[in-house]
Amino acid sequence: MFFHKQELQFQATPDQPDAVYGRKLQEVLGGQYGEITVAMQYMFQGWNMHVPGKYRDLVFGIGSEEFGHVEMLATMIAQLLEKAPLGVTEDAVQADPTVAAVVGGTDVQHAIVAGAGARPVDSMGNPWQGNYVTASGNLLADFTSNANAEMQGRTQVSRLYHMTDDAGVRELLSFLLARDTMHQNQWLAAAAELREQGTEQLPVPSNFPQNSEHTPVSYQYQNFSDGDAASDGPWASGPTPDGNGTFSYHDGPTTSAPMPPPTHPHSRLYGTTN
Amino acid sequence: MFFHKQELQFQATPDQPDAVYGRKLQEVLGGQYGEITVAMQYMFQGWNMHVPGKYRDLVFGIGSEEFGHVEMLATMIAQLLEKAPLGVTEDAVQADPTVAAVVGGTDVQHAIVAGAGARPVDSMGNPWQGNYVTASGNLLADFTSNANAEMQGRTQVSRLYHMTDDAGVRELLSFLLARDTMHQNQWLAAAAELREQGTEQLPVPSNFPQNSEHTPVSYQYQNFSDGDAASDGPWASGPTPDGNGTFSYHDGPTTSAPMPPPTHPHSRLYGTTN
Amino acid sequence: MFFHKQELQFQATPDQPDAVYGRKLQEVLGGQYGEITVAMQYMFQGWNMHVPGKYRDLVFGIGSEEFGHVEMLATMIAQLLEKAPLGVTEDAVQADPTVAAVVGGTDVQHAIVAGAGARPVDSMGNPWQGNYVTASGNLLADFTSNANAEMQGRTQVSRLYHMTDDAGVRELLSFLLARDTMHQNQWLAAAAELREQGTEQLPVPSNFPQNSEHTPVSYQYQNFSDGDAASDGPWASGPTPDGNGTFSYHDGPTTSAPMPPPTHPHSRLYGTTN
Amino acid sequence: MFFHKQELQFQATPDQPDAVYGRKLQEVLGGQYGEITVAMQYMFQGWNMHVPGKYRDLVFGIGSEEFGHVEMLATMIAQLLEKAPLGVTEDAVQADPTVAAVVGGTDVQHAIVAGAGARPVDSMGNPWQGNYVTASGNLLADFTSNANAEMQGRTQVSRLYHMTDDAGVRELLSFLLARDTMHQNQWLAAAAELREQGTEQLPVPSNFPQNSEHTPVSYQYQNFSDGDAASDGPWASGPTPDGNGTFSYHDGPTTSAPMPPPTHPHSRLYGTTN
Amino acid sequence: MFFHKQELQFQATPDQPDAVYGRKLQEVLGGQYGEITVAMQYMFQGWNMHVPGKYRDLVFGIGSEEFGHVEMLATMIAQLLEKAPLGVTEDAVQADPTVAAVVGGTDVQHAIVAGAGARPVDSMGNPWQGNYVTASGNLLADFTSNANAEMQGRTQVSRLYHMTDDAGVRELLSFLLARDTMHQNQWLAAAAELREQGTEQLPVPSNFPQNSEHTPVSYQYQNFSDGDAASDGPWASGPTPDGNGTFSYHDGPTTSAPMPPPTHPHSRLYGTTN
Amino acid sequence: MFFHKQELQFQATPDQPDAVYGRKLQEVLGGQYGEITVAMQYMFQGWNMHVPGKYRDLVFGIGSEEFGHVEMLATMIAQLLEKAPLGVTEDAVQADPTVAAVVGGTDVQHAIVAGAGARPVDSMGNPWQGNYVTASGNLLADFTSNANAEMQGRTQVSRLYHMTDDAGVRELLSFLLARDTMHQNQWLAAAAELREQGTEQLPVPSNFPQNSEHTPVSYQYQNFSDGDAASDGPWASGPTPDGNGTFSYHDGPTTSAPMPPPTHPHSRLYGTTN
Ligand SMILES: [Ca+2]
């Protein structure tokens, strides 16, 4: 169950409205790596988890916080939109570049559809999608997905930080950046513990019998492009991170097979055949 | 430029057709973590990369291989579909449960739309989408995304391995599993090198000035759920993976702010106001 | 069957082109609550309806009108786009803010894809989707959906009315507003009749045996947020609109149950378990 | 802010697993009218609301409850999937119609992608979308949308109730049905109050000056289909629900205008012109 | 304007219900090449057309017919669904393979969402999308798109014809096949006339000055795969269909350029640079 | 298998950055008729093809080239974005219309999400979709689809050519235009050969027994709009392109059938019935 408290985790008020920036901020609300994604992702990981205890508490504990981040951003965006110009009206002239420019940079559905409200979409107006959520039940895979989400998210907030000089907005962003720092560290710490305790190891999933894979190619770097600089990397020689092998470098594939002949499905599918 | 060779990297022929399985295999061809995703993701990372040399060779070298994996899976699926029953016909009866069951389990567009051919969709028929691709320009974030993609992908192939007993299909899967093993290891090795050499560090993006974030909460675990087991994890005390702080545990938020009052946008937006 | 007449229901000619406004007008053509939605929604309700007679005549009678509204808007948009600037060309300079501003505010696919033509998309360029259509077969639910669609639509048109001072555009909008007024009234009248005649009643669906629901909570307001002002509303005490109960107010849930233990699916799904 | 409690609002445990039913239940979790939709819709209405007090408390109070409904359904689905057959394996034969049938009826991503976990998708595997959310800022429109959502949702749950005979599942559904009953009544009571107090009236939006619409057609039923039974309805004569007019019935349009001539955009758009 | 007549263009009644087939038939109602697509495509081509007269009459004349095809298919599907089993109920057993098989093969939203009604989706449940519509304003391009749509559509109907032995269904399909035959011929005749009269010629768009293209490669077959059989085709030698050149065959590219160096965007975008 | 060479097929470097144009260019990279579409479409046609030899070599030979076109456009776009303004920063003022205008015209995800990199999306930010790919197995239908794709694509590139005066960009476009010219000609030549050799003929699919269609209407123009100019076209009289019939013109439908009565599905679906 969820209980809502009519307070925010941090202040979320801009010094002044800015509808163009409000549209950009939608990215970290309703984009692929926005707050809706991490909120839903962590909760679904919890609901699907197969172990009780600290890992489940972890995803529930943070997932709920993320819904509060959704709230702070939605609240901020509504305020940024508060004084958005309606666009060209009987009182204004089409030719005024300032007004037109601002209109050009806004999410026009903010005005037309939401009446100056936030929406569950990204900065280009694409609706948030359920397939942004990753919850496979394999915790090492999923915590790596979480670390990636927090890295992508913090990178986006960093970029947004420099696209405004509004002190109120920046204050909220500085809070979100700090929480992203925490969450990056947290997921990496959790992933490391999974490996250290042998709960899950590399390669993921570690309990699939590795002798059922075609092991001759399990640690081969096969180069399908004509640059050879990649032969110098730590992925081209030396021991592998999973501790099970040694990297080797190969210029091109080490195996090949003839293409099977074309298929001939039922004639009633009316494909072209010879 | 890309050059195509009419050979496969590995044999991809089933012992016998199986249209139900062909539909399942679509997941790792055209799903969120399928081969189209990694092929496109690595190439876009290369095209957007800001450094020449080994990292760009790496994404180009592997990205091209992944297009060959797309080809092996498409070829395999076409063969699995080769003898798919058309469904209920004048010769068959609706009541035959075997035929009806098989039809129920297939992607019916395989027959109706593609005439027994593979399609760029997932196992539930959702078309592949460009937003499955992550390429932010920040290499530590992106290589973490790549590691996640290979972990999710290998987990899916492992699950698919046990959903068939066709030796030909399993042989292809054993090859893909081995390559996923390689690629997981490779991205983790590359991410580690980025951190070791200081090219990119935690928290990502590491060149954002961390004193611009709200540092009091940068390493706090704040628990928004009522389970307390998460206080025992390595994310609740001790040094943080980024080396910049120490984790602490807090039951609930450590900051709060009043909700700002409701906004009052222009009356011509016709929202309800008091 | 449908027959097309090469006349419009009302004049739809702008005083002058305005590509920025043409993009905004896409919302009520191809947006979630645009004319394509209501046209398709009413016709699908008709095709799926289980009763002959006046209700089916009603949805067919209005649905066909709505296709004509699609046509008026498409015709209007094509004219608004007629003189759209091509954007920066060899004759113009990038630095001219007026041109750039106009380009910024347009749907660039209007020019690149449609050659100055209307498109079945919304004002942010999202394609119209079949799932905008609601047709459940339950008429009280569906007529409530229709009333909502006409309310949202009229609100959007009202907003658009003030974003232009073009008399020709406003004339068309004044017509659409009037028809939305009619259709709002019409669906509410039809919904009221369904209830008065007992064809369908509250709660929808009224022929589901209400004693199969968990009746102790059927009329309880349970407050999951910490504001208490909602205790003063007509939903917190007094008789319920369905005539079957009395509202009561509760601060929080009145029932609870322990979370079931984590699931343990087959080990071959390679989730992390203890 | 949101706080999570590791208890459910009601018991959510099936008597036995049933993966086919688990897929169907996704509709009311992640479908257009599922619990994610109402949870997000009510919260966004709150964050965008322009009035403080009881209406905002109302949407916050119920929105938070709905997130708990998401949780109950996700928990239920994970349990229904717990013993899902993997599909055809080395131990089973393709020809076994029971196994194949069950596989045919499942969401195959439940197994391949989520490892027997719930997902934010509908019963056909379409991801939940942000544009399912309606939050216009006009409360009469939005509460009508809410009433519709609860009607469609309760209708779907009613249908699902008869697609299982599992007592545990039915118990959860009986609870959700009761809450849907409450919420239908609640939104209708709130909408009625808005009208009674004049906060918002018909036609929505009521503060748009109705004399700016083309009033001659504001209350005309215009019949664009050849059935005439609709002339008998309460939408064809008598006073209108908004109290501002009288319905009249017309066989076909009462206005018409010639189609404007084809447009002639810039020749560099390379359309075909004469 | 559109006027609806409550008659069908042809009989559309199945001999008996068949919910599995009803789902398949959705493909040609709401799929990429279904009737909604051609109806909307032809009408949008008309609304966007830059020439009056016969071509506009043509798209309007056929587009309206296609809406009637949508209606026939929706009506047929509703009847096919009329007696669909509800799935597993208290009266049936999970183990009955016939019932389960049928459920597996249905669109479960047909029952849960639409109450045994047709929906604007394809046979895998993907909603119809506005971007299925092609209307570029260039008539030779668009009529070629139309010819393709009718070819793909007739191929799909042909496949569907053999997936049922229901005489009523086949009768409707035989009508749709005949109309597809007409429409294929019609668009090809119209495209040929455009070329013969010089209204539009190859290459499309023919009024773009061809000397502005890089003419050395305008008629070169460049082979990027290692099969050489394509050197025998009419695209590898001889005059070109546009009458402007002669085909030549080349094994690989005839031009190349070095890759430009990596970009170095602003440091505040926090990408990884050297 | 695919092999990548770190060279481009043609130079792809702009004279100067132009982020607004970079966004427009996304259309022919990741739009419906962009290079990703033709690359994937031709390869899937190859993988699904039922005949060996020249047609398969043809689709493989060109499909691989198209992936190189994707690369040239992605490379070009990254360079166009290299110096994109970040938008409003502490150093700039909101009121500067030039900066704001440019921001308004950009894809804001280019900066926020991709850090000045290209993305697999169209010019309005819609992600590329797998359902843009047509590969039916019927070669005459598919080659017609290919011809359409190259016509739409060349039309879009032509339009884009005039939206810039950057010589470097235009040079790349002139190359793409030439290749589109080749590919249009090639697909039409291939389609003609299929018909001449009788491999596939009109109407597509030609091996469906035409006497199974309702032949009385196979060559009838039926006019559902009130313009009569279409009676003058080559589709209204004379021999049909398939050589099997003669066109005739009819004002309206030549057949009709009564609408079937409404359906009465199971009462437990809770639709409204009489
Ligand atoms: Ca966050």
Ligand SMILES: [Ca+2]
């Ligand atoms: Ca791979």
Ligand SMILES: [Ca+2]
């Ligand atoms: Ca309307």
Ligand SMILES: [Ca+2]
């Ligand atoms: Ca609920």
Ligand SMILES: [Ca+2]
């Ligand atoms: Ca048709």
Ligand SMILES: [Ca+2]
């Ligand atoms: Ca190309």
